[in-house]
Amino acid sequence: xxxxxxxxxxxxxxxxxxxxxxxxxxxxxxxxxxxxxxxxxxxxxxxxxxxxxxxxxxxxxxxxxxxxxxxxxxxxxxxxxxxxxxxxxxxxxxxxxxxxxxxxxxxxxxxxxxxxxxxxxxxxxxxxxxxxxxxxxxxxxxxxxxxxxxxxxxxxxxxxxxxxxxxxxxxxxxxxxxxxxxxxxxxxxxxxxxx
Amino acid sequence: xxxxxxxxxxxxxxxxxxxxxxxxxxxxxxxxxxxxxxxxxxxxxxxxxxxxxxxxxxxxxxxxxxxxxxxxxxxxxxxxxxxxxxxxxxxxxxxxxxxxxxxxxxxxxxxxxxxxxxxxxxxxxxxxxxxxxxxxxxxxxxxxxxxxxxxxxxxxxxxxxxxxxxxxxxxxxxxxxxxxxxxxxxxxxxxxxxxxxxxxxxxxxxxxxxxxxxxxxxxxxxxxxxxxxxxxxxxxxxxxxxxxxxxxxxxxxxxxxxxxxxxxxxxxxxxxxxxxxxxxxxxxxxxxxxxxxxxxxxxxxxxxxxxxxxxxxxxxxxxxxxxxxxxxxxxxxxxxxxxxx
Numbered sequence: 001x002x003x004x005x006x007x008x009x010x011x012x013x014x015x016x017x018x019x020x021x022x023x024x025x026x027x028x029x030x031x032x033x034x035x036x037x038x039x040x041x042x043x044x045x046x047x048x049x050x051x052x053x054x055x056x057x058x059x060x061x062x063x064x065x066x067x068x069x070x071x072x073x074x075x076x077x078x079x080x081x082x083x084x085x086x087x088x089x090x091x092x093x094x095x096x097x098x099x100x101x102x103x104x105x106x107x108x109x110x111x112x113x114x115x116x117x118x119x120x121x122x123x124x125x126x127x128x129x130x131x132x133x134x135x136x137x138x139x140x141x142x143x144x145x146x147x148x149x150x151x152x153x154x155x156x157x158x159x160x161x162x163x164x165x166x167x168x169x170x171x172x173x174x175x176x177x178x179x180x181x182x183x184x185x186x187x188x189x190x191x192x193x194x195x
Numbered sequence: 196x197x198x199x200x201x202x203x204x205x206x207x208x209x210x211x212x213x214x215x216x217x218x219x220x221x222x223x224x225x226x227x228x229x230x231x232x233x234x235x236x237x238x239x240x241x242x243x244x245x246x247x248x249x250x251x252x253x254x255x256x257x258x259x260x261x262x263x264x265x266x267x268x269x270x271x272x273x274x275x276x277x278x279x280x281x282x283x284x285x286x287x288x289x290x291x292x293x294x295x296x297x298x299x300x301x302x303x304x305x306x307x308x309x310x311x312x313x314x315x316x317x318x319x320x321x322x323x324x325x326x327x328x329x330x331x332x333x334x335x336x337x338x339x340x341x342x343x344x345x346x347x348x349x350x351x352x353x354x355x356x357x358x359x360x361x362x363x364x365x366x367x368x369x370x371x372x373x374x375x376x377x378x379x380x381x382x383x384x385x386x387x388x389x390x391x392x393x394x395x396x397x398x399x400x401x402x403x404x405x406x407x408x409x410x411x412x413x414x415x416x417x418x419x420x421x422x423x424x425x426x427x428x429x430x431x432x433x434x435x436x437x438x439x440x441x442x443x444x445x446x447x448x449x450x451x452x453x454x455x456x457x458x459x460x461x462x463x464x465x466x467x468x469x470x471x472x473x474x475x476x477x478x479x480x481x482x483x484x485x486x487x488x489x490x491x492x493x494x495x496x497x498x499x500x501x502x503x504x505x506x507x508x509x510x511x512x513x514x515x516x517x518x519x520x521x522x523x524x525x526x527x528x529x530x531x532x533x534x535x536x
Contacts, residue, residue, distance in 0.1 A: 004341075037345060037348075038341045038345075039341050039342055039345045040345075081333065081337050084333060085330060085333060085334055085337075088316075088326055088327070088329060088330035088333070089330075090316070091315065091316030091317045091326075095316075106330065106334075109330075109331060109334060110331070110334030110335060110337070110338050111334075111338055189313065189315070190309045190314060190315060190316065190326065190329050191306070191309050191310035191313075191329075192333055
């Protein structure tokens, strides 16, 4: 499993629940290290162990925690860079939602060895969309649900986003737009610190 | 019903929001909405094109009549207003063949331009890859940042590991630092021992004539010889390129140490074959035996061994000398000391 994915879990736990919680997770997982390296690859077992330990120390279903991770990734000041990368996907909400189709390709442009599940947006009506993800990163659909919900908010719209279940490597995220311009949304300028 | 074509102004504003339309006289008749933002104070319509833009390349385009020659070619332009944004451009005659249409793009200046003019995603045509380029710049700098952090981490880990290393990378023998520690340990535990300082003879010429690979091959063989000719509780280290130190615990008489030294030198002198070449070396040894009466001093012992080694070199190499204070006199007098050949 890509180190960046595991580092995201680590940052989520550390930023939202403190370093002690992360130390607890590492102890529960039986790791002899306490810091994931985002530029390295880890084996699948390390990823599975991390998720199991995550559920255990959070004392909540892993699906819920994964949605929180999605929210964290799209809104926490420490992951502002990621939120910016997501906002580059579209000048408005429609463009953003459609850009999710190219999410794995966009990610691969930056990190050629980070393979994300293929994502497909379907537009059922003016208000109703669904995202289908094909892949085997555990919890990915739930992370995506949290992330999309937060990004819709970022664009100033109001929506219901829920995980529609899944199985056999396919997960669905359901999006119901209630209001397209609910708030101003958060600022986004094309120029950032890195540019 | 006849379909009325859209006026070209409207079409071009959508397709090329950074274009300008120019009359036959060289005056701007229309400016695309994004390009307009690049000159927020100045007017566009009615201005002379060449008073708004300077043509950097091809050089020498000073007059509108010269645009005829550069139609369809890549132009490098600069806005005359500060901050003198550079643009790429291409100019072509318009449909009526009377005026010109100049389309522009940021090219490599897009990073500064987006910031300078506070452009947003809506300012770019949907087909324009500038926003994707901005995305890439940020994604790449984030990846570079993570990569740089990893490099710093690995570099300091490597330094820490090197500092803690006790063995010589090539031969697997102990390194100088570890040998110093062992020597201190022998002294602290009042273990009687002999210190043998072995310096390879003619090793440099093997390295120089047959190359470093041959040299490394010889060093590996030397390490094997030391391992074979020493006991389990003897300590062997490589303390320099072709220098080795042996710490031999026990109260062996000088005659026995002489025999050990002789066996080592004999073994070193057996030619080693390296890719068809015979590598011939020998060894000079300086030996000092710890004094049972006074606690030995590590630096003093090493210095004494050096003096004895020098005497062996002076005596013609390939021999062992035991330290004796007289050697220091001989050293200063420059006379050849007596060596145990």
